[in-house]
Amino acid sequence: MQDNQSAKVNTPLHTREGHGGGSVFVYCEIEETHVQEVSQELLTKGRKLANTLGVELHAVVAGTGIKGKVEDQILPYGVDKLFVFDAPELFPYTSAPHTDILVNLFKEEQPQICLMGATVIGRDLGPRVSSSLTSGLTADCTELEIGPYEDKKNDKVYENLLYQIRPAFGGNIVATIVNPDHRPQMATVRSGVMQKAIYEPTGENPVARNEVVYPEVGKYVSPEAFVVKVLDHHVEAAKHNLKGAPIVVAGGYGMGCKENFDMLFQLAKVLHGEVGGSRAAVDAGWLDHDRQIGQTGVTVHPKVYIACGISGQIQHIAGMQDSGIIISINNDPDAPINRIADYVITGTVEEVVPKLIKYYKQNSK
Numbered sequence: 001m002q003d004n005q006s007a008k009v010n011t012p013l014h015t016r017e018g019h020g021g022g023s024v025f026v027y028c029e030i031e032e033t034h035v036q037e038v039s040q041e042l043l044t045k046g047r048k049l050a051n052t053l054g055v056e057l058h059a060v061v062a063g064t065g066i067k068g069k070v071e072d073q074i075l076p077y078g079v080d081k082l083f084v085f086d087a088p089e090l091f092p093y094t095s096a097p098h099t100d101i102l103v104n105l106f107k108e109e110q111p112q113i114c115l116m117g118a119t120v121i122g123r124d125l126g127p128r129v130s131s132s133l134t135s136g137l138t139a140d141c142t143e144l145e146i147g148p149y150e151d152k153k154n155d156k157v158y159e160n161l162l163y164q165i166r167p168a169f170g171g172n173i174v175a176t177i178v179n180p181d182h183r184p185q186m187a188t189v190r191s192g193v194m195q196k197a198i199y200e201p202t203g204e205n206p207v208a209r210n211e212v213v214y215p216e217v218g219k220y221v222s223p224e225a226f227v228v229k230v231l232d233h234h235v236e237a238a239k240h241n242l243k244g245a246p247i248v249v250a251g252g253y254g255m256g257c258k259e260n261f262d263m264l265f266q267l268a269k270v271l272h273g274e275v276g277g278s279r280a281a282v283d284a285g286w287l288d289h290d291r292q293i294g295q296t297g298v299t300v301h302p303k304v305y306i307a308c309g310i311s312g313q314i315q316h317i318a319g320m321q322d323s324g325i326i327i328s329i330n331n332d333p334d335a336p337i338n339r340i341a342d343y344v345i346t347g348t349v350e351e352v353v354p355k356l357i358k359y360y361k362q363n364s365k
Contacts, residue, residue: 023081023109024050025184027102027116027125028061028074031235032091035061035073038117038191045144045194046115047078051205052146053160056080058111062101064091071212078199078208087217089226092233093121096225097217099128104220106133111184113162115144118188126188136179137186138164140295142193142318149178162187167295167314174314192243192299192319240274242291247273248302250293250320253280254309254330255349261286263353264308270360276300278316294319308349312337329353 024046028039043059050057059074062085074082085101102125106114114129116122118140130137143165149158161178162185168175179185201207242248249268251261261275268275277287279294293300295315305323310316312328312335320326321340328341331348338344345352 022053022112023056023058024053024113025106025109025111025115026057026059026079027114027122028059028070029093029117029119029121030061030063030066030070030091033063033066033069035070036117036119036191037196038119038189040073040077040196041191041194042115042117042189043074043077043079044196044199045189046113047199047208049113049144049146049162050078050080053112055112057208058083058109060102060105061085062087062090062098064088066091067214075208075210075212076198077196078201079210080208081211081213083213083215085215085217085220087221090217092230094226094228094230095124095128096228097221098125099132100221100225101217102129103132105215106184114184114186116186116188118190122188126186130186133184135182135184135186136177137188138166138177138179139188141166141187141189142174142295144187144189149180151180161185167318190299192301195301195322239288239290242274242276242293242298243300245274245300246302247271247304247306248276248293248300248320248323249273249306249308250276250278250310251281251287251308251349252278252310252316253284254311254332255281255286256309258284258286260349263349263357267306267353267357267360270357270364271304273302273304278310278313280311307337307341308353310337311335312340 026042026046029036046057057079058081059079060083061070067084067086090097116126126137141164145163146160147163149161158180164177164187166175249264251264255261264275276291276293279292281287282289282292295318297319299319301322303324305320306327308329326341327343328337329345329349329352333346
């Protein structure tokens, strides 16, 4: 699938030398002075993409009172150059000034790739920047890779394009989207899809240079951009730790009713895990939306994932396929999720789950 969302921009792929080096850029979200985890995950992925391309990894962060407080949360992920925009009006987030910062910075730096989180902020900011730069944008990617693309219509081969991979058409297919002529190639990724890791340099991948720049905000943002003021900003603490849980017990439509999820909460309590569910279970009103696992929910990477009454549609699998051990409890031996499960227990949840609860209560320390 080819991205033809915008007018052509004559911006060539850059090498490491030259104006901006055709770098990989990551927009880092913050809450006050805390860098969000999705941004650190994207920095880890961005570093790998930059290594493949032989270019630098750059990052940009904008907020209030953040100088000296965010650098240590960003540079360890292999960032070569960090742009820190600090001004009283930049937090809480509003659309116009952050858009101005990215648009004008990107005009100067000429990056070939820009990554940001598929969050409330990223879904607002990404399209604005993309539209202003007449660039393409692919939302909710589940994987990012570098590779060639052959344009058979124009008999042309492009090297080192960003493969922006995501489910499409309701999750029935996985689409690989490329953007041959428009820069930067922009993509958003949901939290938990990528895994963060501190950058460990090797002989092939030398130490990042960790340069920090503090630009003058007024040179990038017009005064008119600050006309919108946030009067109140409130963030609720998470009710659970589904993303970070080592064991996840998840239920699907095969659970039969809301009351049967009580069994899953009991099992999760015994195992010191968390409860999640498929979209079908959430849509049926059996589970809160913030516990939904899959393409339109949370992505998890537990050591053990117990799928109870889950058929295994591609949208759900996208959110849990990287689990360490997958156990499927299903009365349908041919359920799609059984194909990726390490262990399959054939039977109804009403039969199997109470036995698991009883066993682990008796044998847990």
